[in-house]
Amino acid sequence: MHHTTLLVDTVAPFSTLALQVPSSTPLSSLGSLVVSGFPALPYHALSLASPCGTNLASEAPVSSLTNGQDILTLRLMPSLLGGKGGFGSQLRAAGGRMSSQKASNNDSCRDLNGRRLSTIKEAKKMATYLEGEPERKKAAAEEKRAKLEALEKQLGVSEAGPSQEGESSARAGQKHRFDDTEYLEQSREINDNVKSAVTAGLLKKRKKAKTSPPAEPTSAVVEKANKKDKEEANSQDPQAEEPTVLEKVTEAVLTSSATPGVAAGLSVVAGVAASA
Template sequence: MSTTVLVSTFPPFPTVSLSVPFDTPFQSLYELLHARYPSLPLSDDLLLSPQHGSVPLPSTPVSELGRNEDVQSEHGLISLRLSPRLRGGKGGFGSQLRAAGGRMSSQKTSNNDSCRDLSGRRLNTIKEAQKLAAYLESEPERKKAQKEAEKEKLKALERKIEQADPAVGSKRALVDSEYLEQRREIVDNVKSAVSAGM
């Protein structure tokens, strides 16, 4: 009994179809490929694996691969992939990922203003309303402070005027003899009119 193994390769090699006995071990498939294409690189530089899933053990017979759904195609063929191995670098990639993750987590925003509360209002609207309420609540204190500041400014201005010209700054009594005489006459006339009327 034999089965068909379909091996997809990489350029310049085409996809290869092999007919092998059921008891053929997985590790000998590469030897059959190399016999068909002698220009293939060494087996250490290539990796033969299923299209999906994990690589089977080297001693696993091909018949076992046929029972695996990851390897068996819908036509009953065993589908494998031959790919070149990628040699590792010097390492340090994990630390680069951790550093990048740290940078990304530090840029996370805590701005939830566009979210809504349970009643459907946006959090930004609620915050603005709270700010406005606090502003209106503190308005009398602000007006009082503003009036005090104006009084202090006026007092400071008066002090400056007194220092510049003491005669201007001092309060002078109004002395107008004609006015005082007229005032006295009016008061006397009113008194005499009232007494005459009585």
């Protein structure tokens, strides 16, 4: 009897299973042979697959898959729940939605006349705005008239009929004065308080200036301080010598506004007097 060697690739951690079966063995019985080789293998969650995709649940013999060879390779794979599929089409649809939502800005492009699209859009917006200007003015006038009517109703002014047209025109030409007595009283009181405070401050300053002694000029203060310093120096050194004639003349020449020639002459005279 002719036999065929089966090599079954199992899932990890199981190793490859080698079986030798008669070539007339039906394909539907191969599952029981695999379970007998690996009792711990969960065969109910697995399925056998042939290299050519033949249905192994049929009653065809093993020799129908060998093509005259003695070795047949099978693969044991986990059974996965099938579905509709179409994941690629879903991705393409999502990509199309994303690309459609993406804003495209072509304002920098130009038309056949060389004008930018942004300029054309602005011109269209301006034209639309100018077309709607009369309607906006009309709506503003109506809103203003409605506010005026509401104000007249609040003030109790009735609409003027044909007989009251003259009175209403005469009343419209008159000037009306609205005085807030409370506000005027508060304003007057605040002004009086400010004036009183300023007057009191000025009187206080004048009174203080009268009672305090007059301030001496700066030159007098400096002269008095110099005089006091000289007196203290004389009291500390009573035997201090008086300045000589030469020193007096030299100091007078330096402090005077004499010309250089006159100053030289005075210096010579002072020297002669000192030597004498």
